[in-house]
Amino acid sequence: xxxxxxxxxxxxxxxxxxxxxxxxxxxxxxxxxxxxxxxxxxxxxxxxxxxxxxxxxxxxxxxxxxxxxxxxxxxxxxxxxxxxxxxxxx
Numbered sequence: 394x395x396x397x398x399x400x401x402x403x404x405x406x407x408x409x410x411x412x413x414x415x416x417x418x419x420x421x422x423x424x425x426x427x428x429x430x431x432x433x434x435x436x437x438x439x440x441x442x443x444x445x446x447x448x449x450x451x452x453x454x455x456x457x458x459x460x461x462x463x464x465x466x467x468x469x470x471x472x473x474x475x476x477x478x479x480x481x482x483x
Contacts (some may be wrong), residue, residue: 435442469479 474481
């Protein structure tokens with residue numbers, strides 16, 4: 394989700410325009426972490442870890458696999474719609 398710094402917390406507490414109810418419901422007061430660390434960002438965005446090691450040849454294989462799955466699932470979904478008695482939408 395998100396991570397908040399101590400400075401963000403202070404800014405939200407100082408906002409006079411927010412009603413008390415809205416201030417209590419503000420995301421900073423929910424179960425979100427207060428400090429944003431590198432480890433937290435890496436856990437929340439795993440692409441940061443593996444993207445630098447990703448190879449172009451792997452990208453081509455992944456693209457081909459994605460197209461194959463899409464070309465298989467689209468007609469299958471239309472067939473399931475017909476079995477269910479729905480008009481197929483293309």
